[in-house]
Amino acid sequence: MSNDPQAIRRLVVLGRRYDRLFAIVGMMAMMVGILTLAVLLAGLIHDGAERLNWDFFQNFPSRRAERAGILSAIVGSSLVMLITAVTAIPLGVAAGVYLEEYARRNWITEIIEINVTNLAGVPSIVYGLLALGLFVYALDFGQSILSAGLTLALMILPVIIVSTREAIRAIPGAIREGAYALGSTRWQLVRDHILPYSTGGILTGVIIGLARAIGETAPIITIGALTFIAFLPPSPVTGDFPFLSFEWLESPFTVMPIQMFNWLSRPQAPFQVNAAAAGIVLVAMTLLMNGVAIWLRVRFRNRIKW
Amino acid sequence: MKFIAKAIPAGIALIGALAGGPVHAAGVIEIDGSSTVFPITEAVAEEYQAQVGGARVTVGISGTGGGFKRFCRGETDISNASRPILKEEMVLCAQAGIKYFEIPVAYDALTVIVSTANTFVDQLTIQELKTMWEPSAQAKVKSWNQIRSTFPDQPLKLAGAGADSGTFDYFTEAVVGRAKASRGDYQASEDDNVTVQFVSRDKGAIGYFGLAYYEENTDKLRAVPIVPPTGGAGVLPSVATVNDGTYQPLSRPLFIYVKEKALSRPEVREFVEFYLKEGGALASEVGYVGLPEAAYETILKNFNGGKMGTVFGGTPEIGLTIEHLLEREGKL
Numbered sequence: 001m002s003n004d005p006q007a008i009r010r011l012v013v014l015g016r017r018y019d020r021l022f023a024i025v026g027m028m029a030m031m032v033g034i035l036t037l038a039v040l041l042a043g044l045i046h047d048g049a050e051r052l053n054w055d056f057f058q059n060f061p062s063r064r065a066e067r068a069g070i071l072s073a074i075v076g077s078s079l080v081m082l083i084t085a086v087t088a089i090p091l092g093v094a095a096g097v098y099l100e101e102y103a104r105r106n107w108i109t110e111i112i113e114i115n116v117t118n119l120a121g122v123p124s125i126v127y128g129l130l131a132l133g134l135f136v137y138a139l140d141f142g143q144s145i146l147s148a149g150l151t152l153a154l155m156i157l158p159v160i161i162v163s164t165r166e167a168i169r170a171i172p173g174a175i176r177e178g179a180y181a182l183g184s185t186r187w188q189l190v191r192d193h194i195l196p197y198s199t200g201g202i203l204t205g206v207i208i209g210l211a212r213a214i215g216e217t218a219p220i221i222t223i224g225a226l227t228f229i230a231f232l233p234p235s236p237v238t239g240d241f242p243f244l245s246f247e248w249l250e251s252p253f254t255v256m257p258i259q260m261f262n263w264l265s266r267p268q269a270p271f272q273v274n275a276a277a278a279g280i281v282l283v284a285m286t287l288l289m290n291g292v293a294i295w296l297r298v299r300f301r302n303r304i305k306w
Numbered sequence: 307m308k309f310i311a312k313a314i315p316a317g318i319a320l321i322g323a324l325a326g327g328p329v330h331a332a333g334v335i336e337i338d339g340s341s342t343v344f345p346i347t348e349a350v351a352e353e354y355q356a357q358v359g360g361a362r363v364t365v366g367i368s369g370t371g372g373g374f375k376r377f378c379r380g381e382t383d384i385s386n387a388s389r390p391i392l393k394e395e396m397v398l399c400a401q402a403g404i405k406y407f408e409i410p411v412a413y414d415a416l417t418v419i420v421s422t423a424n425t426f427v428d429q430l431t432i433q434e435l436k437t438m439w440e441p442s443a444q445a446k447v448k449s450w451n452q453i454r455s456t457f458p459d460q461p462l463k464l465a466g467a468g469a470d471s472g473t474f475d476y477f478t479e480a481v482v483g484r485a486k487a488s489r490g491d492y493q494a495s496e497d498d499n500v501t502v503q504f505v506s507r508d509k510g511a512i513g514y515f516g517l518a519y520y521e522e523n524t525d526k527l528r529a530v531p532i533v534p535p536t537g538g539a540g541v542l543p544s545v546a547t548v549n550d551g552t553y554q555p556l557s558r559p560l561f562i563y564v565k566e567k568a569l570s571r572p573e574v575r576e577f578v579e580f581y582l583k584e585g586g587a588l589a590s591e592v593g594y595v596g597l598p599e600a601a602y603e604t605i606l607k608n609f610n611g612g613k614m615g616t617v618f619g620g621t622p623e624i625g626l627t628i629e630h631l632l633e634r635e636g637k638l
Contacts, residue, residue: 224338225366226364226365228365230351269522
């Protein structure tokens with residue numbers, strides 16, 4: 001390195017130039033993603049906005065595009081997501097906590113870890129085939145909301161497990177040591193410290209998983225989701241004791257992406273408008289879920305005192 | 307975080323509560339099968355549910371083959387089919403003890419289309435279509451003047467149905483002479499709107515699909531008159547030419563297969579009768595060709611008379627008119 005100030009200055013100028021160049025390349029890379037999304041959204045809204053009225057949400061599918069709506073699809077999607085969330089979140093979080101806090105470090109754990117990560121990359125259709133054999137036939141759940149929800153739960157389990165573990169690993173070791181020093185048991189540590197502090201990260205994983213699940217078509221078609229269904233599942237709340245009914249779990253169903261695809265493949269142009277409108281609703285549902293996740297994350301983070 | 311701690315036992319209890327007992331929807335008429343027949347059955351189901359309060363009908367799209375697989379396993383009450391049941395499917399149904407009625411519900415006219423920019427194709431014979439589509443044409447027949455010497459030296463681009471569809475089966479059977487025998491270098495799509503786009507943009511492109519897709523796109527596409535195997539002038543697909551049997555061999559019957567056991571439920575019988583009464587008008591509304599009034603009456607009589615089985619004996623056939631079809635005896 002010379003001490004010549006001229007040379008150092010040149011070096012600095014060169015460094016800045018590279019800095020600026022990289023900033024531009026990075027920004028362009030970001031714009032590719034953002035602009036594509038913006039153009040897609042704008043296209044959807046341009047094509048579908050005219051159909052987005054109250055009727056569209058209240059009507060069942062129909063052979064007449066103007067009368068067709070997404071009621072059965074939106075209810076189907078919501079109920080399937082409910083089953084998915086209720087099963088995948090507790091199972092995934094429990095598995096993640098076990099692997100991080102309880103499991104001994106040996107080759108069995110290692111194999112499990114590698115496989116969990118690999119499972120996250122398995123194509124969704126494979127989960128559909130597994131579910132067709134297991135839930136639909138072996139367990140005889142039929143082609144029902146229950147089968148679909150459990151299938152998608154299996155599919156997003158790895159995502160939730162991995163993100164739970166990441167979130168737990170971010171908690172400083174001093175917290176653990178402090179808790180043990182004060183005589184807390186492992187369960188007390190998990191309940192009072194590990195879970196509360198990792199909730200933000202866990203929720204991120206949960207939402208990524210659920211957002212993937214709601215747009216998923218292949219495994220749902222494999223297990224036999226319908227295309228035309230013009231009635232709703234039985235209500236979960238009944239007038240008689242015990243006021244709760246689980247009959248809706250057995251009900252046939254359809255989901256938003258399937259309804260969309262069916263409309264897209266119709267010859268009549270007005271159905272294409274319906275497909276775009278259904279697309280807007282699906283994107284809005286995903287954004288809403290993301291919004292809730294962000295809100296929850298901020299809330300939980302504010303409670304952390306360290 | 308109390309929520310998650312509480313949700314774990316709740317989730318486990320829920321799964322436990324559900325694990326017992328078989329789960330199947332009761333009182334629902336379950337239909338699955340061909341995507342080609344889907345719009346007709348959907349329309350009938352919609353009208354039926356509008357007229358009969360509390361009626362519940364579901365329609366899925368598994369394709370004709372996928373539909374028969376489920377039908378012969380006893381999972382569905384009615385199967386939509388764009389081709390008759392095949393031998394191996396008949397065996398499956400027989401093994402499961404499933405008897406069925408084969409009910410023609412409408413005709414579809416496979417329409418050969420070119421772009422409106424294509425002015426040189428006046429009509430095509432089946433032989434010319436065969437020259438275009440047969441497997442040996444692959445990578446060899448690439449220009450229109452190889453089809454007919456008077457056509458210009460325009461690159462030939464082909465588009466058609468994907469290999470899993472009944473449309474593909476029927477077209478290859480009718481044109482090449484053997485089901486599923488087709489050249490592979492063409493734009494294959496399960497979504498006919500893709501074919502519409504492909505053909506409308508290219509002067510030298512040609513494709514085929516159901517009449518409904520042509521009728522919605524007459525501004526971009528032109529139907530090619532087809533010379534029947536018996537000779538004469540080219541015939542355009544239409545309700546009239548399908549019904550009088552002159553648009554041959556590219557008109558094909560569409561069916562529903564009804565499980566005999568399901569008829570013990572009055573709503574299934576009622577639905578089939580409703581289908582035969584209203585199906586013709588509804589089929590026309592969604593772009594297909596309804597059968598003549600008299601045919602529906604004969605079919606209904608056969609249905610109520612318990613005439614079961616298929617009239618094809620498990621081998622696909624082309625160029626059958628509805629009269630021929632109804633004259634035959636069914637076999638299970």
